[in-house]
Amino acid sequence: xxxxxxxxxxxxxxxxxxxxxxxxxxxxxxxxxxxxxxxxxxxxxxxxxxxxxxxxxxxxxxxxxxxxxxxxxxxxxxxxxxxxxxxxxxxxxxxxxxxxxxxxxxxxxxxxxxxxxxxxxxxxxxxxxxxxxxxxxxxxxxxxxxxxxxxxxxxxxxxxxxxxxxxxxxxxxxxxxxxxxxxxxxxxxxxxxxxxxxxxxxxxxxxxxxxxxxxxxxxxxxxxxxxxxxxxxxxxxxxxxxxxxxxxxxxxxxxxxxxxxx
Numbered sequence: 001x002x003x004x005x006x007x008x009x010x011x012x013x014x015x016x017x018x019x020x021x022x023x024x025x026x027x028x029x030x031x032x033x034x035x036x037x038x039x040x041x042x043x044x045x046x047x048x049x050x051x052x053x054x055x056x057x058x059x060x061x062x063x064x065x066x067x068x069x070x071x072x073x074x075x076x077x078x079x080x081x082x083x084x085x086x087x088x089x090x091x092x093x094x095x096x097x098x099x100x101x102x103x104x105x106x107x108x109x110x111x112x113x114x115x116x117x118x119x120x121x122x123x124x125x126x127x128x129x130x131x132x133x134x135x136x137x138x139x140x141x142x143x144x145x146x147x148x149x150x151x152x153x154x155x156x157x158x159x160x161x162x163x164x165x166x167x168x169x170x171x172x173x174x175x176x177x178x179x180x181x182x183x184x185x186x187x188x189x190x191x192x193x194x195x196x197x198x199x200x201x202x203x204x205x206x207x208x209x210x211x212x213x214x215x216x217x218x219x220x221x222x223x224x225x226x227x228x229x230x231x232x233x234x235x236x237x238x239x240x241x242x243x244x245x246x247x248x249x250x251x252x253x254x255x256x257x258x259x260x261x262x
Contacts, residue, residue, distance in 0.1 A: 005039035006062040006259065009053060011083065012046045013069035019217045027067055027209075034209045034251050035065070035258065047083050063258045064090060068101035068169075068207060087125035091201065098258050099203040101170055126178040126197055137228060138168045139219065139236045141243040144193040144206065147184045158256055164246045166193075166206035167215050202257050208250035212240055 016026040024030045028044040036042050043061075045051050048069065053061075066087075090097055146162050164185075177183065177195055184202075185194035193205045207215075216237060223233045 005041060007041040007043070007060055008035070008063045008065065008258070009061045010042065010044045011064055011066045011086075012044055013048050013067045013083070015048065017217065017221065020214060023213075030209050030214070031065055031067065034247075035255055037255070037259075047079055047086075050079055050082075052082060052086060058090070058093070058095070061095070063096035063098065065258070066097065066099040084125045091126065091197075094198070094200050096258055097201045098254060099201070100209065101205060101207060126181065126201070137171045137232070138189050139215070139222075139228070139232075140168060140239050141165050141212075141245050142168045142187050142189065142206065144185045144187045146194075147182075147186075158252055160249050160253055161246075164249055165243060166204075166208060166250060167210040167212070167245050168206045169210070169215060169218055170205060204254075208245075208247065208254055210245075211247075212245070215240065 010028050010031050012027060014027060020027055020030065024033070028042075032042050045053055066083075087097065143163050143165055146160070146164065148162070168190075177192065178197065181195050181197040183192050183194070184196050185204075187193050190205055195203045197203075219228070219233050219236055222228045223230060
């Protein structure tokens with residue numbers, strides 16, 4: 001790696017499936033393919049397995065990415081509570097944080113863990129509220145609409161269209177933003193598809209890092225675990241063949257935030 005290059009950490013909240021390990025080198029490989037550029041250093045901490053950056057390591061990184069997870073962000077697992085404390089520390093240090101799906105959700109909720117409904121990570125750590133989506137699972141490629149607010153004007157400078165298609169796979173959602181947070185994208189099914197908190201934290205409900213083949217294998221995993229019905233899985237697979245996510249535009253948006261701010 002080039003000397004003086006930026007350094008980023010992936011906080012991996014999920015176990016790698018056999019398919020993703022074989023094809024992409026695990027979810028770490030998926031994110032590096034999307035976000036890494038020449039001269040950068042990318043590390044991974046498998047936080048779901050209890051592996052966290054030490055206090056003296058945090059300052060080494062220019063930004064952090066929180067991944068999706070099979071766990072519920074409202075859980076009180078030891079590693080989830082430890083992740084919440086880490087996110088609060090990163091926020092206080094104004095470290096750049098990009099949260100995806102589970103990562104998007106966990107950031108908002110307060111620390112009264114025993115009194116909360118289901119929540120997600122970025123939403124949870126900052127004091128917002130989340131819960132099950134009343135419309136049920138959202139799986140497939142969905143159109144999200146970017147905000148026209150002044151703080152989102154950077155989208156136009158990136159030449160990103162006002163409506164983007166993104167791969168979704170979730171049944172929880174952020175229902176209420178914490179103070180000072182701002183909705184920057186919404187969809188017909190989910191009111192808070194993207195949010196910003198200050199200039200250093202951004203959450204995305206969908207999966208800009210997913211390819212369609214990853215989603216197809218994930219649908220099979222959900223079906224095998226009886227989390228979705230066979231008829232629904234079949235319908236989602238059929239629909240998936242007729243549409244494409246805007247992966248390049250989403251990649252550009254994520255990189256711009258993580259490395260330059262929006």
